[in-house]
Amino acid sequence: MYPNDEVALKEVLTPLWTRRWKIIFFTLVITFIVAFYLSLLKPAYRATAILQIGSNKPANTLSINDAFNESSASKEQIQTQFELLRSRKFAERVIKQLTLLEQPEFYSGKYNDKIAGLAKFGGKKSPPSMTEAVARFQQQLTIAPIAGTELVKISFASYSARLSQQIANQVGITYLEYQDEIHSASKETTSQWLIDQLTELEKKLQLSELSLQAYREEEGIVDIHGVVGLVGAELTELTSELLRTEKLADDLAIAYQSMKKYADDVRQLSELQGIKNDASIRQLRQNEEKIARKVSELSQRYGPKHPKIIAINAELSALQNRINQQVLDIVTSTEKAYMGALERVNGTKQRLALAKQNYLRLSRLQNKFSQLSREVETNQELYNNYLVRLKEADAMGNYKANFYVRFIDKAVVPKSPFAPNKVMIVTISFAFALMFISIIIIMRELLVDTLNSRRKLDNFNEADILAVLPKIKRPNTEQDTGAYSTDSRFTEAIRTLRTALLFHREKTPPKVMAITSSVPNEGKSTVALHLARSFSEMEKVLLIEADMRHPTIAKNMNLDPHRPGLSNLLAKTHQINECIIRDKSVKLDILTSGISPANPLAFLSMKRFNMLINVFGNFYDRIIIETPPVHAVSDAVIISKLVDSVLYIVHGNKTKREQISSGLRLLQQVNAPVDGVVINHSESIDTGKYQSKYYRPDNNIIKLAARKRG
Known part of the structure; x- marks a missing residue:
């Protein structure tokens, strides 16, 4: 027998070897189809412009100290600028500025001129609508930030090398114009917006303060947190006491039930564990054993009517009566202790219930009081922040602290196409077809x-x-072997x-x-x-x-x-x-x-x-x-x-x-x-x-x- 892995490998490879010519044939057919399709495609060109989007934030969102120190913009703000470059708004602007709807190079198909010429027999193709043009524009536009820098690549792919260069540059120019528009509009609206917000926040702050004071007077609250703490400590102490009394009552209940069961039988009561282990009972039992032994000794020497026998029997009878009386006393004391424990449990439960009610009432008061207090603090903090922003905006005036944007490299006309990479695609398609067909054969053999x-x-x-x-x-030839x-x-x-x-x-x-x-x-x-x-x-x-x-x-x-x-x-x-x-x-x-x-x-x-x-x-x-x-x-x-x-x-x-x-x-x-x-x-x-x-x-x-x- 061979190892399992060697047998499994043989089981997988043998079907591939026996069907190798089929695998090669279908692989070459698929590869030929892919190569033929690639021969029908136009070469695509890509032009790339590089912009720098600086780290200064707009003046109306900074403090005076932050603005003059030129602190860095957040990742979210930088990412927002990249999404703006990809937006539909920018696409429409560039399409209108370059009149791309009137340029056939922009909306031409991906197939070469021979295929396009055959398509013209069906009628003249009309220019695309703005919606179609924007979708095509966004599909061909690539915005790629360079990691670790403030630079971003603006690339546009087109079947026309000149058109790809024009569009890549125009996207950057349109972005610069958009930043100027934003700064101009923000200077006019920021101050008025801050004033409106301050007025509204002042009203909210006054209402929240009045509500807090009215609630304090209505409930007579002086130090709600201290009162709640005292009630909580009392609640904890009563809970501990209730557990102790309930445990004592449970222990006494066991003894009480046993004593109640044998109430009419003193001998059975004396054998109970709680009575038997009592110190006085043990002492009396020891004395009883001594007198019993003495009775036994005297009985061997004297008759039943002898004075010593009569005296010792009387002493033994008196001692047994004392034991029985002591047992009854223990039963009585146990019953009283059990009843007292039950009364303490009930009393503790009543006190605990009252403490819980008081604690819940005070907790509701505390939650409502804390809610009103937080509302006052939040409104006060918002009011102070907006007031500081208003003062800063007035002090900074027309200071320009927008994103620092400039061209680093403008796009140039590309010399060679970037796609399709025919050699790589044909190689990959050959490998994929070979692998796919092999997997199908292997799975078919295994299943x-x-x-x-x-x-x-x-x-x-x-x-x-x-x-x-x-x-x-x-056999290749017919010989005398016949069918052998x-x-x-x-x-x-x-x-x-x-x-x-x-x-x-x-x-x-x-x-x-x-x-x-x-x-x-x-x-x-x-x-x-x-x-x-x-x-x-x-x-x-x-x-x-x-x-x-x-x-x-x-x-x-x-x-x-x-x-x-x-x-x-x-x-x-x-x-x-x-x-x-x-x-x-x-x-x-x-x-x-x-x-x-x-x-x-x-x-x-x-x-x-x-x-x-x-x-x-x-x-x-x-x-x-x-x-x-x-x-x-x-x-x-x-x-x-x-x-x-x-x-x-x-x-x-x-x-x-x-x-x-x-x-x-x-x-x-x-x-x-x-x-x-x-x-x-x-x-x-x-x-x-x-x-x-x-x-x-x-x-x-x-x-x-x-x-x-x-």
């Missing part, structure tokens, strides 16, 4: 539900796999199959074998013929062609299709020696199908057919029967009952796994002796690399050892 790879064979458990046969290389293959790899694979059949079973190798398949054209006739010839190298073999519907063995061996055969023997029109053909080179006799009858199934169901097989078994060491496909007719199912072994031929690249499984189920339903599956026409599975030590490269075979089911 097709056939047994065309080792991975799929390892997952096939419906039957044993006896051998894998390579695709036959047909001259491919040494196939021949060695057939010998491997023969060995597998001889040693596959623990018992005697099968004498009568049937060869069938799922559907036609899976190579069962070829496998039957070559397997029979392989067995004939060692013993006497008879090959029977039982496929009377579509016989192929006689045709492949260049025999007369109308010569007598199996059907003639079953119909008793000819003798055995007239129907059997002898292969003179080996010990192989062939019984072809003969004349095709109207109902082949009736012929094969005759007792005479079974009798013929038994008769042939007396003269031949091995009998191989080629049968019709399982899914086509039921002939193979009938024949499978008369043989010792059934070989199931599968086309490795075409037969679907469902077809294989359903065919095997049909045979298993009649308890056919299916020995295993033979994979035929395999192109992707190679498990015989190790055999290169023993065979020449042209004699290397494909071999897969038989696997046990399940």
Whole structure:
């Protein structure tokens, strides 16, 4: 066995190698189509102008100190200028200034003059509308800031080199004019706008201050934060006290319930854990044990009416009465403690509920008070900021602090086109087409539900796999070999199959074998013929062609299709020696199908057919029967009952796994002796690399050892 990654690589690369000419053909076709399309395109030119957008901000948005120190503009402001250069407004200005709608170079197509000339036969093309022109302009315009600098590239692509240079420069000029317009307009409107805003903010500030004062007087608020803090501390303390009292009550409840359960039985009460562990009870129990021992000692020496016995019994009885009374006292004290604990719990809960109500009320007051206070502070801060801005604007007057904009490099007429890069596009299209077609082939091979790879064979458990046969290389000339293959790899694979059949079973190798398949054209006739010839190298073999519907063995061996055969023997029109053909080179006799009858199934169901097989078994060491496909007719199912072994031929690249499984189920339903599956026409599975030590490269075979089911 080879490592999994090596097998997977072989599984991927083999389909590519076997279909290499198809891959190359379709790749070249796609590449030619791309190259032909590129030959129809016009060359495109790009001109680039470079602007500097300086770091000074407009005067009406700065403090006096910031303006004279020329602080840097924010990234958002710089990005805004780039978006202005790309805007529809700028596009319309440039189109109108350069009268681009009247220049055919601006709205000409991307195809060369020959294609454009053919298009003119359909009528004269009218100039585009402003909306179409703006969309085309924005598509061809590129605004690219240079990282780490204040420079920006303005590039325009066009099929006219001169037009691309004019438009790139005009965009920069239009931007300069736009900055002047903005500065002039802002100087006239900034001061009035600030005054209007201050008036409105002053009214809001007064209203918020009045609302805060009215709320303070209405609720009688002096120090809301301090009061809330005190109530919160009280709430925390009451919560802790409630937890402690509830825990004490729970502990006493357990003892109380136990004492209540045995209220009428002092002895049971004295055995409770809480009473038993009491110090006074333990002391009394110890005294009781001492007196009991003394009673026992005196009882051995005196009679029951002796004064000492009477006295000691009286003392013991008095002590037991004391113990019982002490138990009752403990029960009473426990009950009182439990009731007291319950009263403390209820009282603490009531105080805690009142504290919570008070805290929630004060919290609502605090939230409303904080909201009004924040509104006053916000209005006050806004008012102060706008007042400072108004004073600064008045003090700065006509100081110009707009973005510093100037041309660094104006665009020049480009000398050579930038697109299309035909060599690069053709190269990329070739590589992409090659990769795309290869992926399609690989995915098709991996996803097709056939047994065309080792991975799929390892997952096939419906039957044993006896051998894998390579695709036959047909001989170029007709020789005496007839239908026999001259491919040494196939021949060695057939010998491997023969060995597998001889040693596959623990018992005697099968004498009568049937060869069938799922559907036609899976190579069962070829496998039957070559397997029979392989067995004939060692013993006497008879090959029977039982496929009377579509016989192929006689045709492949260049025999007369109308010569007598199996059907003639079953119909008793000819003798055995007239129907059997002898292969003179080996010990192989062939019984072809003969004349095709109207109902082949009736012929094969005759007792005479079974009798013929038994008769042939007396003269031949091995009998191989080629049968019709399982899914086509039921002939193979009938024949499978008369043989010792059934070989199931599968086309490795075409037969679907469902077809294989359903065919095997049909045979298993009649308890056919299916020995295993033979994979035929395999192109992707190679498990015989190790055999290169023993065979020449042209004699290397494909071999897969038989696997046990399940």
